Amino acid sequence: MGRPLWFVAGAGVGVYAAARARRAAESLTADGLRDRVRGWQAGARVFAEEVQQGRTERETELREQLGLRPHGPPELSSGFEARTARPSTTDAEKDH
DSSP states (O other), rough: HHHHHHHHHHHHHHHHHHHHHHHHHHSSSHHHHHHHHHHHHHHHHHHHHHHHHHHHHHHHHHHHHHOOOOOOOOSSOEEEEEEEEOOOOHHHHHHO
């Protein structure tokens, strides 16, 4: 019973080693290297997006904690108009 067990174990290891060798050889071809580089690029892009999202979320949290106004595109009105503008009144307040 010992010899058949060792034969099956040896055959299994041989099949596994052959499959690994075939994958390694395929990964060293031009197409395999191109696929590997594309995978690294996709991974780097996903990582960069996650870092950017985390940074934005943390910045928002810090701004809320410190009571700072949110950043973003500047207002479309000029600074002079914003400083001299009076509080608007509603139509109901004008009638009274």
